[in-house]
Amino acid sequence: MRKVVMNKHNNLLQLEEHFYQLVDVDEPNTFRNLFPYEEIPKIAFNDRIVPHNMPDDIWITDTTFRDGQQSRAPYTTDQIVTIYDYLHKLGGPKGIIRQSEFFLYSKKDRDAVYKCMERGYKFPEVTSWIRASKQDFELVKDIGLRETGILVSCSDYHIFYKMKMTRREAMNHYLSVIRECLETGISPRCHLEDITRSDIYGFVIPFCVELMKLMDEYKIPIKVRACDTMGYGVNFPGAVIPRSVPGIIYGLTTHAGVPSELIEWHGHNDFYKAVTNSTTAWLYGACGVNCSLFGIGERTGNTPLEAMVFEYAQLKGTLDGMDTTVITDLVDYFEKDLDYTLPSRTPFAGKNFNVTRAGIHADGLLKNEEIYNIFDTEKFLKRPALVSISNTSGLAGIAHWINSYYRLPQERHLDKNSELVHKLKDWVDEQYDEGRVTVLTDNELVVKITECCKELGIIL
Numbered sequence: 001m002r003k004v005v006m007n008k009h010n011n012l013l014q015l016e017e018h019f020y021q022l023v024d025v026d027e028p029n030t031f032r033n034l035f036p037y038e039e040i041p042k043i044a045f046n047d048r049i050v051p052h053n054m055p056d057d058i059w060i061t062d063t064t065f066r067d068g069q070q071s072r073a074p075y076t077t078d079q080i081v082t083i084y085d086y087l088h089k090l091g092g093p094k095g096i097i098r099q100s101e102f103f104l105y106s107k108k109d110r111d112a113v114y115k116c117m118e119r120g121y122k123f124p125e126v127t128s129w130i131r132a133s134k135q136d137f138e139l140v141k142d143i144g145l146r147e148t149g150i151l152v153s154c155s156d157y158h159i160f161y162k163m164k165m166t167r168r169e170a171m172n173h174y175l176s177v178i179r180e181c182l183e184t185g186i187s188p189r190c191h192l193e194d195i196t197r198s199d200i201y202g203f204v205i206p207f208c209v210e211l212m213k214l215m216d217e218y219k220i221p222i223k224v225r226a227c228d229t230m231g232y233g234v235n236f237p238g239a240v241i242p243r244s245v246p247g248i249i250y251g252l253t254t255h256a257g258v259p260s261e262l263i264e265w266h267g268h269n270d271f272y273k274a275v276t277n278s279t280t281a282w283l284y285g286a287c288g289v290n291c292s293l294f295g296i297g298e299r300t301g302n303t304p305l306e307a308m309v310f311e312y313a314q315l316k317g318t319l320d321g322m323d324t325t326v327i328t329d330l331v332d333y334f335e336k337d338l339d340y341t342l343p344s345r346t347p348f349a350g351k352n353f354n355v356t357r358a359g360i361h362a363d364g365l366l367k368n369e370e371i372y373n374i375f376d377t378e379k380f381l382k383r384p385a386l387v388s389i390s391n392t393s394g395l396a397g398i399a400h401w402i403n404s405y406y407r408l409p410q411e412r413h414l415d416k417n418s419e420l421v422h423k424l425k426d427w428v429d430e431q432y433d434e435g436r437v438t439v440l441t442d443n444e445l446v447v448k449i450t451e452c453c454k455e456l457g458i459i460l
């Protein structure tokens with residue numbers, strides 16, 4: 001079959017014989033050159049450069065209640081509904097957080113779905129994740145959902161070792177399940193598990209070509225979720241597939257003909273690349289990136305949803321109505337109600353993400369907050385830039401701590417010449433001279449400041 005490939009401006013990119021046939025190998029291709037197992041995985045380059053192709057509309061989808069919940073104690077129904085409310089508010093009226101996926105396994109799972117649907121929000125749309133069986137497709141339909149996720153693992157690790165099938169058998173099996181889903185009138189979202197260890201041209205593209213044929217036949221959208229299950233994806237220009245995120249997205253759009261709006265990237269953070277890989281997927285043609293709140297997900301976690309909110313704003317130059325302050329409300333909710341404390345250095349969310357310690361930095365912060373703060377964190381996250389007090393804080397750091405902790409208006413700001421600041425600095429130095437090795441807590445500082453204020457006859 002001949003295949004004409006155009007870009008979005010209708011220019012002819014390629015005219016080629018369409019020969020992406022399934023390569024039905026006898027032995028699994030485990031890409032031992034890239035994944036030797038007894039050695040650290042390798043990143044190889046062929047220097048093939050893929051063009052940027054960011055869709056005009058990009059969005060975030062959420063897996064807090066699916067991949068997220070898989071890796072922690074289950075949320076109660078009320079907790080799910082509360083988090084769902086927050087996601088709705090965070091995503092804003094344009095629904096930048098477009099969908100959220102839910103298990104349907106137990107009555108409790110289904111109750112949560114009903115309660116979230118009762119909210120009547122357009123966004124995030126409630127979608128499901130099920131065992132791929134006729135009975136479950138009927139369940140999805142009965143509940144009133146439009147789309148469901150189906151597992152279609154695509155690497156030979158899964159096909160040969162887990163499913164004990166050949167590629168042909170796996171593909172036929174997946175296609176018959178997807179056909180069954182379409183027969184029920186439900187739109188399938190195909191989770192291509194372990195895509196970054198799969199044979200892209202020998203399995204993934206031929207399979208997706210078949211999916212696109214089914215989509216044509218049934219006139220029901222079929223989504224392709226590219227799952228970087230083990231976090232092996234890389235975004236470096238010229239890296240080889242299957243590790244290359246640009247290469248995978250290019251293959252899906254250009255060779256399998258999957259439209260951008262039907263492609264999602266699902267990343268994991270095993271090599272610290274979940275965020276950049278997701279941004280890369282956007283840049284090279286996927287409309288959706290699938291994320292979980294605070295990155296809570298299997299092992300090292302998924303792409304943190306809050307990070308992609310800020311990636312979105314940086315790429316698009318606008319938040320498009322997203323309310324970023326909700327991120328701080330969610331942090332408080334997770335800490336107070338779910339007893340989940342985020343690592344203190346977690347970007348945008350951890351206790352210390354915008355806390356400066358060293359005296360010399362605090363001095364800069366005091367002169368102009370922009371020197372050591374990433375953006376107006378008070379405006380966007382209700383989190384003013386802070387300095388914490390330790391042996392390296394210096395007078396400026398102490399002055400800044402008092403100004404921000406007591407929220408003193410600009411005209412009452414203390415500077416490093418203030419008597420109170422000097423008194424406190426003497427006390428802080430004493431603490432560390434006596435061998436203290438930890439940072440001073442807010443409470444300790446407040447007690448000491450109250451005492452000093454009394455002595456000096458000052459009211460803050």
Ligand SMILES: CC(C)C(=O)C(=O)O
Nearest residue numbers: 067191193194227229
């Ligand atoms: C189970 C699959 C779909 C997944 O979440 C992943 O690949 O990370």
